Amino acid sequence: MTTDALIPLLPFAAFVVIGLGDLFGRGFGSRAHWIAVPAAFGSLLFSLIAFGSVLSGGPHDLPLYTWAVSGSFRASIGIHIDALTAVMLLLVTIVSALVHLYSVGYMRGDRGYARFFAYLGLFTFSMLMLVTASNLLQLYVFWEAVGLCSYLLIAHWYERPAAAAAATKAFLVNRVGDFGFALGIFLVFRLVGSLDYDRVFAELPKHAGEVITVAGFDVQAVTLVALLLFMGAVGKSAQLPLHVWLPDAMEGPTPISALIHAATMVTAGVFMIARLIPIFSLSAAAMSVVAATGAATALFAATIALTQNDIKRVVAYSTVSQLGYMVMACGLGASTAGIFHLLTHGAFKALLFLGCGSVIHALAGEQDLRKMGGLKSRLPVTYWTFYIGALALAGIPPLAGFFSKDEILVRAFLSGGAGILFWGVGVATAFLTAFYIFRLIYAVFHGASRLDPKTAASVHESPPVMTVPLVVLAVLSVTVGWAGLPIQGLNGIEAVLGPLLSPGGSSEPVSGQASLLLPLMGISVAAALSGWMTARYFYLTRPELPERLATRAPALYRLSLNKWYFDELYDRVIVRPTRRLADRLWRTVDVHTIDEAVNGVGRETLAGARILRLIQSGQLQHYALVMMVGTFVILTVYLIVQ
Amino acid sequence: MTTVLFSYFAGMIVLTAAGVVASRKPVNSALSLLVMFFHVAGLFVLLDAEFIAAVQIIVYAGAILVLYLFVVMLLNLRGEESYHTQYLVGLTIGLAILIEAVLVVSRSGFADRVPSDPAPAASLAGNTEGIGRALYTTYLFPFEVASMILLLAMIGAIILAKKGMFDR
Amino acid sequence: MVPLSYYVMLSTVVFLIGVVGVLIRRNIIVLLLSIELMLNAANINFVAFSHYLRNLNGQVFVFFVLTVAAAEVVVGLAIIIALYRGKATVQIENINLMKG
Numbered sequence: 001m002t003t004d005a006l007i008p009l010l011p012f013a014a015f016v017v018i019g020l021g022d023l024f025g026r027g028f029g030s031r032a033h034w035i036a037v038p039a040a041f042g043s044l045l046f047s048l049i050a051f052g053s054v055l056s057g058g059p060h061d062l063p064l065y066t067w068a069v070s071g072s073f074r075a076s077i078g079i080h081i082d083a084l085t086a087v088m089l090l091l092v093t094i095v096s097a098l099v100h101l102y103s104v105g106y107m108r109g110d111r112g113y114a115r116f117f118a119y120l121g122l123f124t125f126s127m128l129m130l131v132t133a134s135n136l137l138q139l140y141v142f143w144e145a146v147g148l149c150s151y152l153l154i155a156h157w158y159e160r161p162a163a164a165a166a167a168t169k170a171f172l173v174n175r176v177g178d179f180g181f182a183l184g185i186f187l188v189f190r191l192v193g194s195l196d197y198d199r200v201f202a203e204l205p206k207h208a209g210e211v212i213t214v215a216g217f218d219v220q221a222v223t224l225v226a227l228l229l230f231m232g233a234v235g236k237s238a239q240l241p242l243h244v245w246l247p248d249a250m251e252g253p254t255p256i257s258a259l260i261h262a263a264t265m266v267t268a269g270v271f272m273i274a275r276l277i278p279i280f281s282l283s284a285a286a287m288s289v290v291a292a293t294g295a296a297t298a299l300f301a302a303t304i305a306l307t308q309n310d311i312k313r314v315v316a317y318s319t320v321s322q323l324g325y326m327v328m329a330c331g332l333g334a335s336t337a338g339i340f341h342l343l344t345h346g347a348f349k350a351l352l353f354l355g356c357g358s359v360i361h362a363l364a365g366e367q368d369l370r371k372m373g374g375l376k377s378r379l380p381v382t383y384w385t386f387y388i389g390a391l392a393l394a395g396i397p398p399l400a401g402f403f404s405k406d407e408i409l410v411r412a413f414l415s416g417g418a419g420i421l422f423w424g425v426g427v428a429t430a431f432l433t434a435f436y437i438f439r440l441i442y443a444v445f446h447g448a449s450r451l452d453p454k455t456a457a458s459v460h461e462s463p464p465v466m467t468v469p470l471v472v473l474a475v476l477s478v479t480v481g482w483a484g485l486p487i488q489g490l491n492g493i494e495a496v497l498g499p500l501l502s503p504g505g506s507s508e509p510v511s512g513q514a515s516l517l518l519p520l521m522g523i524s525v526a527a528a529l530s531g532w533m534t535a536r537y538f539y540l541t542r543p544e545l546p547e548r549l550a551t552r553a554p555a556l557y558r559l560s561l562n563k564w565y566f567d568e569l570y571d572r573v574i575v576r577p578t579r580r581l582a583d584r585l586w587r588t589v590d591v592h593t594i595d596e597a598v599n600g601v602g603r604e605t606l607a608g609a610r611i612l613r614l615i616q617s618g619q620l621q622h623y624a625l626v627m628m629v630g631t632f633v634i635l636t637v638y639l640i641v642q
Numbered sequence: 643m644t645t646v647l648f649s650y651f652a653g654m655i656v657l658t659a660a661g662v663v664a665s666r667k668p669v670n671s672a673l674s675l676l677v678m679f680f681h682v683a684g685l686f687v688l689l690d691a692e693f694i695a696a697v698q699i700i701v702y703a704g705a706i707l708v709l710y711l712f713v714v715m716l717l718n719l720r721g722e723e724s725y726h727t728q729y730l731v732g733l734t735i736g737l738a739i740l741i742e743a744v745l746v747v748s749r750s751g752f753a754d755r756v757p758s759d760p761a762p763a764a765s766l767a768g769n770t771e772g773i774g775r776a777l778y779t780t781y782l783f784p785f786e787v788a789s790m791i792l793l794l795a796m797i798g799a800i801i802l803a804k805k806g807m808f809d810r
Numbered sequence: 811m812v813p814l815s816y817y818v819m820l821s822t823v824v825f826l827i828g829v830v831g832v833l834i835r836r837n838i839i840v841l842l843l844s845i846e847l848m849l850n851a852a853n854i855n856f857v858a859f860s861h862y863l864r865n866l867n868g869q870v871f872v873f874f875v876l877t878v879a880a881a882e883v884v885v886g887l888a889i890i891i892a893l894y895r896g897k898a899t900v901q902i903e904n905i906n907l908m909k910g
Contacts, residue, residue: 618906621726624832628735635742642749648812652820659824659847663831668839675843682850689817689861694869698853701876706846706883713887714839717894725834726903732833736826743822747815769869776870788877795881802888805895 004062004079007046007089008128011096014039015121018114032114033104036121040100043124044093047086054086055496061134068137075195080134083496084339088131088271091346094476095263096124098469102354103255105466106361112156116253119156123149127264131271136185136195139272143181143236146265147174153260154252166248173245177235184228187212188279191221201278208282226279226286229272230293237269237323240297244566246320250312254357257312262319262353263346270326270342274335281333288418291331295425298324300564302432306439307550307560310367311356314440318393319349321429325408328422334411340484340493341404347480348392348401351473352437355386358462358470359444363455369440374449378459383445385470390441392477394434395528400481402525405430407484410520427527434531442539647688654681672710679703693770817858825851836901838893842886849879 014036021028028035054060063078081089100120107116126145133139147170155167189195191210192203210221233239238246249261260266273280273290280286301321308314322345329338360367362379376383392401409430413423449456461467484493538545550557559565615626658681661674679702686695726732777785824847831844853872860868897904 620902620905621728621833624829625728625731625735628732628739628829628833632735632739632742635739635746639742639745639749645812648816652816655820656823656827659827662840662843662847663827663834665840668837671840671843675846678847678850682854685854686857689857691857691861691869691872694853694857694872697873697876701880702846702850706880709883709887710839710843713890716891717839724836726836729834732830735833736830739829740823740826743826744819747818747822772866773869773873776866777873781870784874788874791877791881795884799884799888802885803891 002062003046004050004060004081004132005064007043007050007093008079008125008132010039010043010046011036011121011124011128013121015118015125018118018121022114022118028114030108030113032117033100036117037097037100037104039121040093040097040124043128044097047089047093050081051086051090054081054083059083072193073189073195075135075137077129077138078134079129079132081132084271084275085131087339087343087496089128091267091343092124092127092131092264095259095346095350096120096127098350098472099255099259099354102258102357102466102469103253105463106255106357107253116153116156119149119152120259123153123260123265127268130268134197136188136197136200139275140178140181140185143232143268143272144178146260146268147171147178147236150174150249150260150265153256154249156253156256157251160251163251166245166251170245170249173242174235177232177242180228180231181233181235184225184230184232187221187225187228191225197275204279205282220283220285222279223283223285226283227289229276229279230286230290233269233273233327234293235269236272237266237327238297238320239269239293239324239327240300241566243297243301243320244563244570247313247316247563250310250316254312254353254360257316258350258353258357261316262349266319266323267326267342267346270323270330270338273327273330274339277330277335280330287331287333289331291328291422294324294326294328294331295422296324297321298328298429299425299432300324302429302436303560304563305436306432307557309370311359311369311372311440311444312353312367314369314436315349315352315356318352318433318437321433322349322393325405325426325429328426329408329411332412332415332419332422334408334415336494336497337404337407337411339497341408343493344392344400344404344477344480347473347476348389348399351385351389351470351477352393354466354470354473355382355389358382358466361462361466362459363451364458366452366455369443371450371452372444373447373451374445375459376445379445379461381461381467381470385467385474386445387441388474388477390437392481393437394532395430395524396434396532397525398478398481400477400479402528403481403484406521406524409524410517413520414516427524430524431527431531434528435535438532438535439539442535446540447543644688648685651681651685651688654678655685668714669711672707672714675710676703676707679707691769693773814858814862817854821851821855821858824848824854836903838890838902838905841902842883842890846879846883849875 017035018028018032021032050060059080059082061078061080063076065078066074066076068075100117103116103120107113110116123146126142126149130139130142130146133142151167151171154170155163157163158167185195188200188204191207192200194200194203204222204225207221211218212221212224213219214224235242246261246266250257252261280290298321301317301324305314305317305321308317322341326338326341326345329335329341356367359372359375359379359382362375362382363372366372388399392399395402395405397403405426409423409426412419412426415422451459562568655678658674658678662671662678665671665674679698683695683698683703686692686698828844828847828851831847832841835841835844853875856868856872856875858868860866860872893905
């Protein structure tokens, strides 16, 4: 269907138009949203149409452009929509449209207003092209493109050194992951000879037994491929150990945090794993690595979120943690559950971020929760929507987060072997999750006001253009979960995505094992509720308790507050040596060798010229002498030759 | 007989030539050159070229040298103090080339191809007449060109030496 | 009889004396005199060969050499006079405007 092409092209057109307006002429300035917002909603409309069409009629395929033809290698750019892509399209366009709307209020008066919307359009375009790819090349290209847009948008307020540094950090850390990703793609090409999903999925299993020797070690080819591809996901989805960029990315405007670093770009990694699950499932070793990484990340990030004082950082670490859940699910073979959680998370995490943005906007830039409190009466809409988001995140039924998180936990438990371990990690993390999010709510909205008197005077609820998206997302946070009810016949998610993501029936319909289902559900709900109540105790009933605990266990507290010193470690081990090496290389190679060579040529030419100049003495007899010497030489040669 | 005369003439020519180059005063150099011209004329007579000998004396000794002496007197030149700084190098080069020239000449086959017994003068029907015939027949064009050269030289000299021409 | 090579040697020696004179003397007049030496050496050579090859071409050439020598002397001396007026010197080392 050709209207499919409009889905990514509308936001791209918005980018081009706004961009050109800035380039030629005075630009659109504060009217830029008149172009961007309709484009975003138009894209949403066409995504809905495409979704309905794919659900009823099957996948769409719309090749746009043949990009590369080299020997037997062909790669084209096109739009391929199947069930997985269709739900991703919905997610991306809905959140993008709401964020567009929200930004009209949040970014009002900003100097880079038009630039913001232009890059928003570019990002939306790139993300949409990423999910509609039908070959690894398009995937990779737009993978990089969303990374670029992330860089541009994090550094929106580029005069701030912290923002510029954060953007660079994001880009560089992603690069590390992308390096592995690229190697993985190269390896795929070498093994299969094509980058199209269909051919790769069909041909790669034939290489299942192959072994490749890397640096003296023998590795299974398919394991190597899967691990390399996973590196890309580790970078993009901020898993351990490449998670360090995501909290810093909070330097960007809050709508960006909501769109890119909660709902869409960071989920590209999870999407990639799900999309390429036929590759991953060829290697049990790789799947274990994926699951372990996800689980570790989930727990690890939750421990950090417990002590953070910047409200956006709490939500950022929460995102890392929830991404860990999704990755773990994919690694355990339950990618349907992973994607389900991706969808619900997109709704409530975006909601939480936009809610933070609303609070920040109301407090004229304050982000430290130690300076907040008692805001629930002043910011009612923000409060209620935030509360709903928190409930969803904590996994309290019947909100969305409960169904998706529970699905993951159940699958983990049932996946046998070490599955119980993963399940335990998931439950522990759920407890921590509930704790930190309600800590946030109580600190920000409840209790006595610790506001700075100046800001306290101007606190006001956000304008409708900001609160309407909040309400919409709150509704979604409640309802989206019902699409995946674990009751046979009512599980829409399973019906839509199951055949795609769990081929070969590796997904035992959970609905059939009711006996285990209810107790497990009960345990996860209990974990969430106890986390909530603990937070209530700590922050509402006995607010002095956290201080006492922090002073009693200072090492643990500091470990959590300082993000387990990861940044410091990287700085010491990687950043500084690299800088020193670069400095040394610059000095010896560039300055002393190349510059010397170039300058040397000039210097020597001048010196030579200075010497040669002596020949032109102006003295007739010098010239005559030289002529005679020449004659002498000629005669000598003549005599010798004769 | 001719050998004796040759030796005398050759010796004097070399000595006076050295005198031209070595004399401190320009006047001495010019006079030394004059003597050399006479001896060269003598050598020419020895080689049965009487006309050339006469022309040598008339033109070189009588005109060119006189011109030199005019200029020397006109400019009232004193003698110079020393030779050029490169005189050692110059002498060395001269000597070196001389040795090489000797080698070249001795190696070349002059003796084989040239009869050492030249024909008597009579077969040349008089030197003057011979040269005159050659000049006005075979070498007519170069002869006319030579006269043009002389004309141009005269004009050139007048213009160059005229007072007030280049005094700006 | 005097062999031809003697004449050639004589001519060479006189020529080289003239060359050395050009290289050594600082006075322009003497420089020109040395050039006359060289021309005379060439003349000796021509006449000697003309005699031994029984050919008048050599002597005709001497005629022309003489002409050219005369013309050259005339113009050269005129230049020297002009130079002397401008710079009041006939030392050749002082005439070095083309230096560089």
